[in-house]
Amino acid sequence: MALGGVDPLLIAVAAPFVAAVAAPFLARILHHNAAWLLAIVPALIFYHFTGYVADVSAGQRFAIGTDWIPTYSVRFSFYIDGLSTLFAMLISGIGAFIVLYSGGYLKGHPDLGRFFSFILLFMGSMMGVVLADNLITLFIFWELTSITSFLLIGFNHKSERSRRAAIQALVVTGGGGLVLLAGLLLLSYVSGQTEMSAILQQGNFLKDSDWYLPILILILGGAFTKSAQFPFHFWLPNAMEAPTPVSAYLHSATMVKAGVYLLMRVHPIFGDTAIWSTILPLFGGATLLVGTILAVRQTDMKLMLAYTTVASLGLLVMLTGISTEKAIEGAVLYLLAHSLFKGALFMVVGTIDHGTGTRDVTKVGGLWRAMPLTFTFAFLASWSMAGLPPAIGFIAKEILYEGTWVADQWHNVLITAVAVVGNALMFVIAFAVAFKPFLGAKVETPKTAHEGSPLLWLGPAALSVCGLVAAIMAHTTGELFIRPMASAIANHPLDTDLHLVPTQWKAPVNLSITTVVLGIVIYLNLDRVRKLIAGILTSIGWGPDQGFDQAIRGIVRLSAFVTGKIQFGRMEGYMTVTIAVMVLTLFVPLYAFNEWPTMPEMPDFAFYEWSIFAIAVVGLIAVLMAANGLVAIVSLGIQGFAVALIFMLFGAPDLSFTQFMVETLSVVILALVMTRLNLAPRDHRRRSQKILDGFLAITGGSVLGLTLMAVTQVQFNDELSVFFNEYSRVIAHGRNVVNVILVDFRGVDTLGEIAVVMVTGLAVLALIRITTPKAVEEETEKADVIKTPIPEQKEGVAS
Amino acid sequence: MEVGLSVLIGIFFAASIYLILSKQIIRILLGIAIIGNAVNLLIFTSGRLSREIPPIIPLDQDVPALGSANPLPQALVLTAIVISFSLFAFLLVLAFRAYQELGTDNVDEMRVAEPADQPKPPMGY
Amino acid sequence: MSGLFLINLLLTFAWGAVTGSFSAINLLFGFVLGGFGLFLIREQVGTSRYFSRGWKVLVLAAIFVYELVLSAVRVARIVISPTIVLRPGIIAYPLTVDRDFEITMLANLITLTPGTLSVDVSEDRKTLFVHCIDVPDPDETITEIRDSFERRILEAFR
């Protein structure tokens, strides 16, 4: 199968990305017809995966990959088993039709090429998620789906609602992704493996470990946010701001199932424990109920579908959580069914929207004449969604009831009840979406209703028919897709035998009938139910969606508050904090080691030495006390002078020399500058501030002095100086060791030092010379145009 | 000797910190000038002290006289003096220009870069 | 130009003095450096005239040193005395010398000698204002200066 040494699977993964790059160019040339060309890519990928079906159903697994980052054990590796094959086929197969549908839906849109690009990018990322074997690779594709989803949701970017939905999706799924990252990293750390396939082979190693719960929670954090589980469900309905192809593809058929995929993938490691079977059904069930209840409440068809998607995802999570073989089978079947019917229904709603200009279910009716094809496929798809035979949805529902109805435990009863209520409500929505707009009296719509182009109906047609065919050929479907995938999830071979017609009249059939009856009852009382739910929601008055806004605003406000406290803008405060930190920095080690330097008897200084110290101190005090800047400058001279003399007393003539020069020049420059500076004698500080500053000054001086004392009381290593003394004259031909150090032993220091001096000169020149920015700039900009250097102002005299 | 000088250096540091903590720009600059001296003395003392004999090799010798001062800290301090002098000159002129342009010598009133009324971050999308 | 050359020689000599070596090469180098130094101040020295009558300069110097010691002693006496009773004042000294160089020299000598200190020269360069630490009679002081320094400067430099 190798193609130039590269496995075709890698090409299949890469192909959408390549196509994404090409898309804008194609769209520029072919406009919406580029869809035909671009759809070939997913179609070919789909075709490629059909090649695996036989082998996979025979129980084979493939790990294919190439080294990516050997140093960090990251491989560009993929794992093909029943689970990934079905997902990959759904993604590529539905993807092909979505590309076509996009061409029709966004015909004439100026950014169509970009749209294709994003869709294909997403497709590639999603393929990556379900195929990836390496945990890091998996995560990367996971995050890429979040990113592309962000771009697609915000496609109508001028609308604030779109932008909000986009960033909301990014925040929730991206945030969840970060949690997942931690989980995956820990998983890899604990298992010692980087490849999912290798971890799966280790089987139950984690279930008794202390790491089990933390890692599980982290992974659930990723999965629940991505798959819109309550209470993170709110982003998904908002994501409906995206163009319909996006909703159909990302937010029902594929991306939102990534979380479910992940749960199914890690099921062998985490599944079938008490924790697993408690948490997942709990959240899944809650999501199912919340989703369906909120769906019923809507009148926007797209939103109705969106909420039922939430509900379906809840159902899938719930089933995965139950962990029994039947439940897993049910989950797989329902996943397949849902992808087909929901993708189709979204496209149908899009077509209605496209054809009539509205999506409000109360504002359309009797469209079947105008849109016969659309109606047909809508009918087929919703039949499946309603769970009625002979659609795949029916089989799925039967199996899932088998899975839930293990009536040995009370909580399974509860779960089943939830499933029944949920399914009944989905039945209601299915009919509300499929029949209400098409049947009944014709209602005037913003646009005159018309059938869509083939680009628009091909997708619904294919998906809904697929649903039908899959159900009719139930056995084959089961053999080729359901059993391999369920086996992969269970991590051991299952024997599945699917039939369209139930072989035995058992509890599931009864439950199905209950579901339908309940559904019909609710459908007939839809308006009342809607009002009831609306009333309840109004009385609650809050939901996670508002919570999101509040959280974001809260974060921003908190940030502004904290930042205002930290970066408060007053220089004096900045300095105070800095000095306080310095004092602490020095005090703590002294205190922690409890090593205070010893104070010897009075140091033996000569009288004149004392007097020079005294002069230094008097100079300092004079600077501190100076009534005004002038006096301070002169006093500054005293201490500098004293320091120079100190250097001289301790055998440092070069230093003394330099200190005299530098001090004098400092004072001179200070005087030059001061001529124009206002020298108000005030010290702006309040008394309390002065006390604080004085405290900091005294403690700061003390800790520095003490540290220095402590340092100098350690035996000194004068190796370096001995070396310098020894070779200064002999090799470096200089008798002044200090100067030899400066220009030879440590000449590079001096090189840097003169760089400092040079730059200082230039910087000061810039400071002084660039005076009126506006005027000068205008002048020079003009000069730029005519390409002649402007004459030097002022300094031109010299040259 | 080092102990005695350490005390003096501590006083230098204390004075300079007190000045640097001022609001008046010129006092801050004075503090900076003094802290430069304090640090130089600190490095000088760190290399241990000896009296009066400079590290200069007499004409008829190959090495400096016994008990001569440690030359390395002197070289370090020289470099540091030059650098701190440069920085001081720059800071001085900068302070002067800031005073000219901003019309105040109180650093707490220099609030152009970080105005007191920071705009609130937008809350929409 | 010869004036400049002379100053250059003077600077060369100063170089020799400062470096403590009057070897040929050092003096040659000193000459070059002196030339460089002159080059830097070429504008300012362009019009000035060269020195002559070296011996009179020496005499002037000797007098000056003597006066300096005298003046220091006088200050000492004033400062040490338990009570200081002085009649300071600023007097206007009419200048005879009129060249920049001579005025400068005179003013400096006045400053370094007893009881007097040059404060300012009037814009028309005709008057030197001298602060005297104790000046019971201004005219006497003026005469003193005129007879000692100004005369000798005139002798030395004209």
Added chain:
Amino acid sequence: MSTIILRTIAPYLTALMVLFSIFVLLRGHNEPGGGFIGGLIAVSAFAILGIASGVAPVRRALVFHPMHISAFGLFMGAFAGLPSYFAHVPFMTGLWVSPTILGVKVDLSTPLVFDIGVYLVVVGSITSIALALEERESD
């Protein structure tokens, strides 16, 4: 400042001080001194001249813009380390030649070149600062 006394004496002082600064520069290797101190003395010289006679004469005296002198000094300082490349020794290794000129052995070395670079940098930069400040004052 408009006092003839200073104006008259300043140029001579300047010339003397520049001379002294070169002296200090050249003997730095053996006695206290060197490029930096020498440079500072020269700066003081130009500062005195500037205060006495004004900024323009100093600028004219220096011919080149002081910053350019400074930059040249830096260039020279860095350049002084390069000849050692050709001697296959590390950067800034001191290389000495002692030609005999007029019977006197003269030590010439890359550290000396480097020290002259230091001198020029200091002279250039600090003079530039002083002159720029002085200029502002007189405007």
Added chain:
Amino acid sequence: MTFGETFIDICVRISLVILAVSFVICVVRIVIGPTLPDRILALDMLVALGIGFIAAIGVKTNFYLYLDIAISLGLVGFLATVAFARFILNRGLVKDQMIIEDADGAAQERGGGQ
């Protein structure tokens, strides 16, 4: 130690003590002022004392290299005084309130002493 050395040593010590006293006096003048020119004058004097001090140390240690330091101290001391003088002049010429107050204050102080 020869007599000469002992003598010099004693003289150096005496001179250093005298200079130390002078230092203190000068510093007192700098601190008490009262006028800016007073302070500058005292600073100038301090430089002169410093030169003497360096010379004394030179004699004490037999290191004549201190001479150059003394000379350059003289040079820059001159520069400092020139700069300060110019500074006083400029401040005065821009009619700085501070200086006028400073001058008046000094005059009053003297007036009080009479």
Added chain:
Amino acid sequence: MNDVLDVIVGLVLIGGAVFSLIASLGLIRLKDVYMRMHAASKAGTLGSGLMLLALAIHAAELSVVTRAVAGVVFFLLTAPVSAHLLARSAYLVGYKPCDDTKIDALKEHLSDNKS
């Protein structure tokens, strides 16, 4: 011979120190800045000059002597100039001489010029 030189050095040194002290005393005892300048510019210069000379004699080395002399000359050249500059600036800006100053020709000159 050496001892004689040493004695001279010691005496010159002390002489210089004493003159420096006198200058300092003048600084503290005299009444106004102009009078203090007398002390500083004369006794001060002489004091430091003498001490430099002491160093030169002590060294008894040509290069040191010539340098010391050059230094002294330089002080003699600059000290009066700085005194002049300081006095002039102080006066022009308005630092009045003390009230004992009976004669003030400069004041008259300046007021003449003004009118």
Added chain:
Amino acid sequence: MAGENTALAIGKAMVTAPVPAADWLVIAPLIVTMMGGALCVMTRKRTEYQPQIAFVFLTALVAVNIALLSHVTNSGVVVMVMGKWLAPFGIAFSVDTTSAILSLVASIVAWCVGLYGIVDVNNTGRRYGFYPFLLLLMTGVCGSFLTGDIFNLYVWFEVLLISSFGLLILGNEKIQLDGALKYAILNFTATTLFLIATGLLYGLIGTLNMADIAVKVKTLPDGAPLGAITALYLLAFGMKAAAFPVNFWLPASYHTPRIVVSAVFAGLLTKVGVYALLRTLVMLLPEGRSAMAEIIAIIAVVTMLTGVMGALAQTDIRKALGYLVISGIGSMLAGMAIGTGSAVAGTLFYAVHSIIVMTALYLVTGLIGRMGGSFDIRELGGLYKGSPVLAGLFLVLCFAVSGLPPFSGFWPKVILVESSLKESYYWVAVAILLTGFLTTLSVGRIWIYAFWRGGPESAPDNSEEGKIIPLSESLTGSQAALWIPIALLVSLVVVIGVAPEAMFRIVGQGAVGLIDPSAYISQVLGGAK
């Protein structure tokens, strides 16, 4: 007398083997930038030639740094003792992988900024030293990275600092002077603390050579002096690196200069601080580091969180980016706190990433400012239509800075999270992830305001009132000078994200060298001991 002594002494004091020409690469970046800077100053009045001259030297700088990195990766630590004096007596430039990679990335950034500056800096800016400042800034930066001597490091820090002053005030506007004053004084304080610490360290162990310090510190008993010195280094370099709570200088100044200056600052300045922390705390004073690990971790966490919160609180994009620089520093500090090989590698990787991405962000922001006429997210809008390419580039950088794959920021984040989990610093991992999350939020907000929104905040929904100024209106030079640097940096961001193997190897090697400096020590001191 001197002759034979000299011959004897040379053997004991100096390196006697001839120096291979390739070793000159360790000093070449400094020579190139210094001479280039000097040349630019000498020709500064010919403003029209300034960019050309600088460009030659900047290109040479990149070239020598590439050569240096390959030399180092091939032959290990490269040492040159300046002036031939044996280490630890002379100044040794000792370049390991850490130094070489940082130096290279920094020089690439400088190259980009130099190019961008052709258009962004006017004639006045050129005349008063933009290019010399930039080149000498690079002297400081490369010198800091390459030197093996702690005091010499201080000197290069100062070169860097003073050059940054020059760049900061180029323009002399009120806001610049205000920002520069705070920047200058606070940074001056930091370098002063550095100098104090170095002085004390010298007093304690009597040496300045880093390899020698690493050796001698081990022989020293733990005690207050060493503890104080270590803490002081942490404070000084932490301040340079803009760690909480001593990072006031950064938000006070980064938004004030020209955008190209902000760009180079954001890329380089703080990272030099991080580098110095790595060198001193991780390599030289490992005991002190591990004693303070908890404190560093707390600082790291607070820094990253306050940083990103600062970014969230801003309306000016430049300010927000400044805070993001801080936030990134927190992550780098986290790696240092954890201190394992992979954590340090993460820090190093993060530093490389941060240099590139922050510079690129500022450069792109420059274009936003030019095209949108403002840096205020309340006033921006409609740029998506105005320049989709710009939108794309900025978005890539947003994702990169948030640590999202497949861009350069992802890998260091993964490494750091992984190492903190492994070392049971769970809270640090949480903080890193939370910071990534908040960063996404903050840059995502900026992006949607500036690009997606149709017009300024006041404009009605779905409108298209965004003000778009064509680049040609604000430009006199070629647009390529703006786009090429951005394109180069963004492609680096992508390449490092997609093909990080080389970088992993380099930072891995760098981290190993820092944690176990024995190879470094033997290379530097080998001749002497």
